[in-house]
Amino acid sequence: MFQLRLASRNAVLLALRSAALGLCLGVAGCATAPEQHPLDGKPVKSPRERAQLLIEAANGSLIESDPIGSLQYLEQAEKLDPKYAPIYHAKALAYAYRKDFPAALREMKHSVDLDPENPYALNTYGKFLLDAGRLEEAEPPLKKAGDNPTFRESFKANTNLGILYYRKNEFERADARFMKAINDDPTNSCIAYYYRGHLEVRKNDIPGAAKLYERATQKQCAAFADAHLAVGLMDEREGKLDDARKKYLEIRQNFPDSKASDAAMERLKKIP
Numbered sequence: 001m002f003q004l005r006l007a008s009r010n011a012v013l014l015a016l017r018s019a020a021l022g023l024c025l026g027v028a029g030c031a032t033a034p035e036q037h038p039l040d041g042k043p044v045k046s047p048r049e050r051a052q053l054l055i056e057a058a059n060g061s062l063i064e065s066d067p068i069g070s071l072q073y074l075e076q077a078e079k080l081d082p083k084y085a086p087i088y089h090a091k092a093l094a095y096a097y098r099k100d101f102p103a104a105l106r107e108m109k110h111s112v113d114l115d116p117e118n119p120y121a122l123n124t125y126g127k128f129l130l131d132a133g134r135l136e137e138a139e140p141p142l143k144k145a146g147d148n149p150t151f152r153e154s155f156k157a158n159t160n161l162g163i164l165y166y167r168k169n170e171f172e173r174a175d176a177r178f179m180k181a182i183n184d185d186p187t188n189s190c191i192a193y194y195y196r197g198h199l200e201v202r203k204n205d206i207p208g209a210a211k212l213y214e215r216a217t218q219k220q221c222a223a224f225a226d227a228h229l230a231v232g233l234m235d236e237r238e239g240k241l242d243d244a245r246k247k248y249l250e251i252r253q254n255f256p257d258s259k260a261s262d263a264a265m266e267r268l269k270k271i272p
Helices: 009-020 026-031 047-063 067-080 085-097 101-114 119-131 135-146 154-167 171-184 190-202 206-215 225-237 241-254 259-270
Strands: none
Touching: 047 067, 047 085, 067 085, 085 101, 085 119, 101 119, 119 135, 119 154, 135 154, 154 171, 154 190, 171 190, 190 206, 190 225, 206 225, 225 241, 225 259, 241 259
């Protein structure tokens, strides 16, 4: 049986970061915490309002691949309003961008401690705990976020919870969470489809797995390189060697600097 690689941690983090960030409110808002709001000109008087503008500036810096600049803005925001939970959520994302995961987890815990009902913070905190291998600690915040009926991104929390159960070999519970994610948001549940493909491979249902992996490459999931690789592997398993060869070459062309591309080239060498 081919060894299927799990979804890239960095790809999941990038998707999480992109979903959480907002755009900076113009040049004035990025430069300082101004006396007037850059959009409506109204005075910005409270520390909370100034902190919010600095968070927006920090998010803009992170989008521009400047985590140090982001942290500088957030340090100013923290001095203004040290009990404002979104500051620490944003700091966690900046530290994660720098691959300083212990610091990211520490800041994320602080954010949740300050705002324990926020599903966005709970999902991010649970995801960081999951990545750290602390599965028992990750389950409660992910479950709380995933079961929140008003959380617009509950599919992310349920996908993360499904991955948690998958890693614990609790495959029925994992599948239930992946299905919940897909039901909540069928267009964006790329990783849920991908892991459901893994579950079908475990049952040796290769055609079923192939369909799920294919679904994990469609629409919003088109840039999911690992899913494309899995499609090629299933083509090999089914003896569709021409299709597999075509898929591997497609991966090389579309994802040239990825681990999926390296793996595809290794598989290509072994096709007769």
